[in-house]
Amino acid sequence: SQQGEEDPQALSIQEGENATMNCSYKTSINNLQWYRQNSGRGLVHLILIRSNEREKHSGRLRVTLDTSKKSSSLLITASRAADTASYFCATDYHNNNDMRFGAGTRLTVKP
Amino acid sequence: DSGVTQTPKHLITATGQRVTLRCSPRSGDLSVYWYQQSLDQGLQFLIQYYNGEERAKGNILERFSAQQFPDLHSELNLSSLELGDSALYFCASSVGLAGNTGELFFGEGSRLTVL
Numbered sequence: 001s002q003q004g005e006e007d008p009q010a011l012s013i014q015e016g017e018n019a020t021m022n023c024s025y026k027t028s029i030n031n032l033q034w035y036r037q038n039s040g041r042g043l044v045h046l047i048l049i050r051s052n053e054r055e056k057h058s059g060r061l062r063v064t065l066d067t068s069k070k071s072s073s074l075l076i077t078a079s080r081a082a083d084t085a086s087y088f089c090a091t092d093y094h095n096n097n098d099m100r101f102g103a104g105t106r107l108t109v110k111p
Numbered sequence: 112d113s114g115v116t117q118t119p120k121h122l123i124t125a126t127g128q129r130v131t132l133r134c135s136p137r138s139g140d141l142s143v144y145w146y147q148q149s150l151d152q153g154l155q156f157l158i159q160y161y162n163g164e165e166r167a168k169g170n171i172l173e174r175f176s177a178q179q180f181p182d183l184h185s186e187l188n189l190s191s192l193e194l195g196d197s198a199l200y201f202c203a204s205s206v207g208l209a210g211n212t213g214e215l216f217f218g219e220g221s222r223l224t225v226l
């Protein structure tokens with residue numbers, strides 16, 4: 001079964017705008033991770049935030065985590081056409097150390 | 112290049128057949144995960160191995176089985192194939208158990224088409 005759910009399912013923005021994607025999950029976690037997938041390719045890890053962290057930055061990425069609401073958000077600032085991809089959140093499931101993924105947000109950045 | 116190798120990249124077969132997908136994890140990684148991704152869908156977790164032992168099981172069908180060998184490579188066996196089994200099958204590896212040690216490294220997937 002899925003662990004996380006991303007929102008929105010699809011997002012279309014203009015180059016230079018910011019993109020925000022949200023993820024909700026169901027169980028307690030050790031960490032939450034965000035991944036990117038270009039069409040039909042393997043997923044690439046973007047950023048990991050641990051359950052005791054509230055915010056993390058990596059380049060143009062900003063991730064927040066609210067464990068009380070069991071939710072996370074991924075912000076991509078100053079988006080580029082090359083950011084067009086699907087973005088997935090993943091959490092360890094029931095602290096079992098296997099990673100479960102949501103259905104993803106498909107981001108389209110128009111030049 | 113993630114360092115995770117999956118073969119074959121593409122596979123076309125008929126209903127009722129059996130196929131084996133192979134995964135070589137990154138050097139030094141002990142955990143292997145298998146995921147199924149149907150067209151434009153999320154990733155469904157199938158099964159996880161750590162250092163040769165099964166550690167977690169997802170919604171893996173009884174027609175599917177997997178194992179991790181002493182050299183840490185893994186194989187996913189799909190039998191009595193149905194049209195609905197057509198999907199991208201991903202293997203991922205990590206150093207340890209993902210909740211403790213972090214990111215997964217994904218292969219490029221094996222695209223299975225069942226006709």
